[in-house]
Every structure is written in structure tokens, then in C-alpha cells.
Amino acid sequence: MPKAAAAANLMLCLFLLVLTFFEISTADNYVRPPPRQTLHFDFRSKSSSKLPQQVHISLAGNNYMRVSWVTTDKSSPSTVEYGKSPGEYSSIAEGETTSYKYLFYKSGTIHHSVIGPLEPNSIYYYRCGGQGPEFQLKTPPSKFPITFAVAGDMGQTGWTKSTLDHIGQCNYDVHMLPGDLSYANYLQHRWDSFGELVQPLASARPWMVTEGNHEEESIPLLKDGFESYNARWKMPFEESGSSSNLYYSFEVAGVHAIMLGSYADYEEDSDQYSWLKADLLKVDRKRTPWLLALFHVPWYNSNTAHQREGDRMMSAMEPLLYAAGADIVLAGHVHAYERSKRVYQGKSDPCGAVHITIGDGGNQEGLANKYKDPVPEWSVFREASFGHGELKMVNSSHAFWSWHRNDDDEPVRSDQVWITSLVSSGCVDMKNYELKEKLVAP
The missing domain is CATH 3.60.21.10 (Metallo-dependent phosphatases)
Known part of the structure; x- marks a missing residue:
């Protein structure tokens, strides 16, 4: 091997060795950022609203999805309107409600409604309780x-x-x-x-x-x-x-x-x-x-x-x-x-x-x-x-x-x-x- 090539290989090996040492040292000396404060929320603005809140979805069997939300209005229907185009709801599902008391706290009305069958890997638009904002979900593949x-x-x-x-x-x-x-x-x-x-x-x-x-x-x-x-x-x-x-x-x-x-x-x-x-x-x-x-x-x-x-x-x-x-x-x-x-x-x-x-x-x-x-x-x-x-x-x-x-x-x-x-x-x-x-x- 020519001397120039041998020298180049030696330099490359030394560089990789130094880089490896640097990476190990960096990991060992990683300084974790400090804790952060608990977030605070304005409950008054939400408690006075009658619109659906705390909306979340979960799988509910093959090609079905459960939509859950909370309302302060007991008369709000447990319905979910949904479809594949914004603002155009071709289907509607009726759900169930529950609530609970915990010492001096009383929950809002908690709604659960199962929608489907839904097409896989698809976007759907939906609205809870017949009012409020439109939400968008994507079904899994x-x-x-x-x-x-x-x-x-x-x-x-x-x-x-x-x-x-x-x-x-x-x-x-x-x-x-x-x-x-x-x-x-x-x-x-x-x-x-x-x-x-x-x-x-x-x-x-x-x-x-x-x-x-x-x-x-x-x-x-x-x-x-x-x-x-x-x-x-x-x-x-x-x-x-x-x-x-x-x-x-x-x-x-x-x-x-x-x-x-x-x-x-x-x-x-x-x-x-x-x-x-x-x-x-x-x-x-x-x-x-x-x-x-x-x-x-x-x-x-x-x-x-x-x-x-x-x-x-x-x-x-x-x-x-x-x-x-x-x-x-x-x-x-x-x-x-x-x-x-x-x-x-x-x-x-x-x-x-x-x-x-x-x-x-x-x-x-x-x-x-x-x-x-x-x-x-x-x-x-x-x-x-x-x-x-x-x-x-x-x-x-x-x-x-x-x-x-x-x-x-x-x-x-x-x-x-x-x-x-x-x-x-x-x-x-x-x-x-x-x-x-x-x-x-x-």
C-alpha cells in the first residue's frame, strides 16, 4: 500500500476513534432539562359553554369507532353526525350517556357513541350532539x-x-x-x-x-x-x-x-x-x-x-x-x-x-x-x-x-x-x- 494511502487510512481510523469517544462522552454527560410546572386552565369559560368538550375517539371493534365527549347541557343529544366530506354528514349514530358524582364534584354529561362501519385508512368529518365545531378523524389502515x-x-x-x-x-x-x-x-x-x-x-x-x-x-x-x-x-x-x-x-x-x-x-x-x-x-x-x-x-x-x-x-x-x-x-x-x-x-x-x-x-x-x-x-x-x-x-x-x-x-x-x-x-x-x-x- 502506498505511504500516502496508508497515512490516509490511519487518519480516518483516528478520526472515527475520536468521533466514537466524543459520542460516548456526550451521552454520558447528557444534562437533562429541569422539570416543568403543571399547566393551568381557565375552567370558568368551559363550564359556561354548552358545546361538546373533551372529544376523543377509540377503536370499538372491526371498522367501528367510539366517539366520546362531555357537555354541561343534560338535554344535549348523544348523536354523532359523520361523513367523508366537510359539512356533509351522510350518517348519524345514537349513543349513550353517563355521569358521576365525586364528593362535592358533579361531572357533566358524558356521551359515548359508536360510529361505523367505516372504511379503513380514510378521513371522516364529524360533529357531536348536533352543534359545535366539526372534527376530523382518520381511520387506521x-x-x-x-x-x-x-x-x-x-x-x-x-x-x-x-x-x-x-x-x-x-x-x-x-x-x-x-x-x-x-x-x-x-x-x-x-x-x-x-x-x-x-x-x-x-x-x-x-x-x-x-x-x-x-x-x-x-x-x-x-x-x-x-x-x-x-x-x-x-x-x-x-x-x-x-x-x-x-x-x-x-x-x-x-x-x-x-x-x-x-x-x-x-x-x-x-x-x-x-x-x-x-x-x-x-x-x-x-x-x-x-x-x-x-x-x-x-x-x-x-x-x-x-x-x-x-x-x-x-x-x-x-x-x-x-x-x-x-x-x-x-x-x-x-x-x-x-x-x-x-x-x-x-x-x-x-x-x-x-x-x-x-x-x-x-x-x-x-x-x-x-x-x-x-x-x-x-x-x-x-x-x-x-x-x-x-x-x-x-x-x-x-x-x-x-x-x-x-x-x-x-x-x-x-x-x-x-x-x-x-x-x-x-x-x-x-x-x-x-x-x-x-x-x-x-
């Missing part, structure tokens, strides 16, 4: 690719707004939220302000949520838990054969998603456990090659916060998800981000699930910035920053996951990975005969 936005532990802070702004820039189809929505914490008007905060996004794309500990709001001898959450955020539990709004499943574009309840009974003699077994047995991996699970308390967590809180649920339900070949498990609760290898029973397993903790949407309690050392063998990436995730199911065999850190209001992609489905890797076929027995055993 019926086949790959499909993109999910994921963010848990949202709250109502400046960082929440930053997260929502970044999600709004994402070309996603469905938002999944693994618990802790409003952080109302017994102050019921905070449920109203949360509904207004998320309306611009939640009225345009379906939000699929499950409960966290901050949704419970129980008062011994006076109030059962989750009354506010169940009244306001009705999910398709009945459509999926569940008896509780705290756990359900849905299917969309080749994905079967199971939304479990960390705060509903999950032992082997519980209704949730029985429902999960029955639901997993219905999964057709030819129709839905991807199997996702989402709940609040993580099972794999190397942060010092909330250590081992998910152990009992994991002991009961991880074997079921493993038997069914769950691909990805998403959780919140810990106010930080972490991604695992494929793992089962505490060890790396090529046929286990990838576990992702993403409880960093913007809550007011701050970040959980202390991790255990040494790093567990199964943990791949962890960082205590606010942000959101994007999961794109490209086809039946490959998905692309990325985590976007909120860095001074700019979304910075800090972690990304391609994930191969267990169906395409052969794990599901290898396990089907032997492990089906676990699902059907009494």
Missing part, C-alpha cells in the same frame, strides 16, 4: 404498515405539552397509553382539563388506554376505584369479551393488542386471568402475526423506582404471554425509559418478548433518574428523560421501534431498533403444540 405512538404517565405539565406536540408531528395511526392519564389525583376538574389538553390529538386518532395507579382514586367506605376513568374513557372491553373496562383487547391491521390491568385481580383464579387465556386462544397469527401487550407496572425494570412491584402479575401472566408468543410488552409507571432484549423468566430468551418501559410522557412527579448497577444482562438501553415512542409495524415480519427524547422541545431520536416477529423467526410454530396446553389447562 386494514393492512401493514401501521404506526403506533406510545407514551405513558402523561399528566399535565409543560413537558406533557412538549410530548403531545412531538406526537402530533408523527405520522401515526393509533396512540397507546399504558396508564396514568390525567394525574387528577382526586381533583376531578383535572380530568376535565386533561380532556381539553389532549382533544386536538385524541379527537383525530384513536387513543387506546389502560389504567394506572393514579386512575384509582378510591376512598374507603365512600368511593370504589376507577369511577372517573371508567366513565370518561370507555374502551372496547365488551367487544373483546371482557367484563371490565380495566382490561380488553383489540385488533388492527395485522396486530392483536392486549391491554391488561395492573390494578385488577390477575391471579390464576381471577376473571382477568381467565379472560386472558380465552383471548389468547382466539388469536389467529395468520391474520394478526404481531401480538402486543400493554399494562402499567413493568415486569422488567432496572430503575430503583417501583422495584419488584410487577412481580406477582408477572408470575401469574408471563407464562401465558410466552406460551402465546407475545412479541412486545409496553409498560409505564417508572418515569424513565428502558428497553430489553427478548426475555423470559428473568433471562434472555430468543422466544421471549421485548419489554419496553415508557412512563415518561411528562408527569408532575419528575423523572426516576437512578438505575441499579450493574446493568442486568437483559437490559439494552435505559435513560431517564421525558419522551415518546413510535412503533411501526412494517410488515408481518419486521417492526421498527424508536424512542424520541424531549430535548429542549426538540424530539431527539435516542434509541431505535428493528424487531423481528416471533412468527417469522419460527418461535410460535415451535412452541404451539407444547405450550397450547398451558393456555387450555384449567
Whole structure:
């Protein structure tokens, strides 16, 4: 090799070495921005309005969508007019209403109306209660690719707004939220302000949520838990054969998603456990090659916060998800981000699930910035920053996951990975005969 070429190669190697060192040093020395204050809202202007408020949508079975909203006028009809052209409504759906009292608070009238059948991957225009502004929604596609936005532990802070702004820039189809929505914490008007905060996004794309500990709001001898959450955020539990709004499943574009309840009974003699077994047995991996699970308390967590809180649920339900070949498990609760290898029973397993903790949407309690050392063998990436995730199911065999850190209001992609489905890797076929027995055993 000529001396000039050798010298050039040496310089290139030195440059790459310095660049690598700089990148590592930059990551190690990353300074997280400080917490932000809780957002404040003017409730008087909203409480005096009779127009539909807090509009959000969710999937309600194949080609159907549930539209939910709140009015202060009890006589307002629970109707949704909708069509494919602005201001031209070719269809109308009648819904149901509910309300609740919580100590000195009385909710407005809460409306839920199911519209459809709707065409996939299409824009619809709709109006709630026969008055007020026109909203626009987009239905998810019926086949790959499909993109999910994921963010848990949202709250109502400046960082929440930053997260929502970044999600709004994402070309996603469905938002999944693994618990802790409003952080109302017994102050019921905070449920109203949360509904207004998320309306611009939640009225345009379906939000699929499950409960966290901050949704419970129980008062011994006076109030059962989750009354506010169940009244306001009705999910398709009945459509999926569940008896509780705290756990359900849905299917969309080749994905079967199971939304479990960390705060509903999950032992082997519980209704949730029985429902999960029955639901997993219905999964057709030819129709839905991807199997996702989402709940609040993580099972794999190397942060010092909330250590081992998910152990009992994991002991009961991880074997079921493993038997069914769950691909990805998403959780919140810990106010930080972490991604695992494929793992089962505490060890790396090529046929286990990838576990992702993403409880960093913007809550007011701050970040959980202390991790255990040494790093567990199964943990791949962890960082205590606010942000959101994007999961794109490209086809039946490959998905692309990325985590976007909120860095001074700019979304910075800090972690990304391609994930191969267990169906395409052969794990599901290898396990089907032997492990089906676990699902059907009494």
C-alpha cells in the first residue's frame, strides 16, 4: 500500500476513534432539562359553554369507532353526525350517556357513541350532539404498515405539552397509553382539563388506554376505584369479551393488542386471568402475526423506582404471554425509559418478548433518574428523560421501534431498533403444540 494511502487510512481510523469517544462522552454527560410546572386552565369559560368538550375517539371493534365527549347541557343529544366530506354528514349514530358524582364534584354529561362501519385508512368529518365545531378523524389502515405512538404517565405539565406536540408531528395511526392519564389525583376538574389538553390529538386518532395507579382514586367506605376513568374513557372491553373496562383487547391491521390491568385481580383464579387465556386462544397469527401487550407496572425494570412491584402479575401472566408468543410488552409507571432484549423468566430468551418501559410522557412527579448497577444482562438501553415512542409495524415480519427524547422541545431520536416477529423467526410454530396446553389447562 502506498505511504500516502496508508497515512490516509490511519487518519480516518483516528478520526472515527475520536468521533466514537466524543459520542460516548456526550451521552454520558447528557444534562437533562429541569422539570416543568403543571399547566393551568381557565375552567370558568368551559363550564359556561354548552358545546361538546373533551372529544376523543377509540377503536370499538372491526371498522367501528367510539366517539366520546362531555357537555354541561343534560338535554344535549348523544348523536354523532359523520361523513367523508366537510359539512356533509351522510350518517348519524345514537349513543349513550353517563355521569358521576365525586364528593362535592358533579361531572357533566358524558356521551359515548359508536360510529361505523367505516372504511379503513380514510378521513371522516364529524360533529357531536348536533352543534359545535366539526372534527376530523382518520381511520387506521386494514393492512401493514401501521404506526403506533406510545407514551405513558402523561399528566399535565409543560413537558406533557412538549410530548403531545412531538406526537402530533408523527405520522401515526393509533396512540397507546399504558396508564396514568390525567394525574387528577382526586381533583376531578383535572380530568376535565386533561380532556381539553389532549382533544386536538385524541379527537383525530384513536387513543387506546389502560389504567394506572393514579386512575384509582378510591376512598374507603365512600368511593370504589376507577369511577372517573371508567366513565370518561370507555374502551372496547365488551367487544373483546371482557367484563371490565380495566382490561380488553383489540385488533388492527395485522396486530392483536392486549391491554391488561395492573390494578385488577390477575391471579390464576381471577376473571382477568381467565379472560386472558380465552383471548389468547382466539388469536389467529395468520391474520394478526404481531401480538402486543400493554399494562402499567413493568415486569422488567432496572430503575430503583417501583422495584419488584410487577412481580406477582408477572408470575401469574408471563407464562401465558410466552406460551402465546407475545412479541412486545409496553409498560409505564417508572418515569424513565428502558428497553430489553427478548426475555423470559428473568433471562434472555430468543422466544421471549421485548419489554419496553415508557412512563415518561411528562408527569408532575419528575423523572426516576437512578438505575441499579450493574446493568442486568437483559437490559439494552435505559435513560431517564421525558419522551415518546413510535412503533411501526412494517410488515408481518419486521417492526421498527424508536424512542424520541424531549430535548429542549426538540424530539431527539435516542434509541431505535428493528424487531423481528416471533412468527417469522419460527418461535410460535415451535412452541404451539407444547405450550397450547398451558393456555387450555384449567
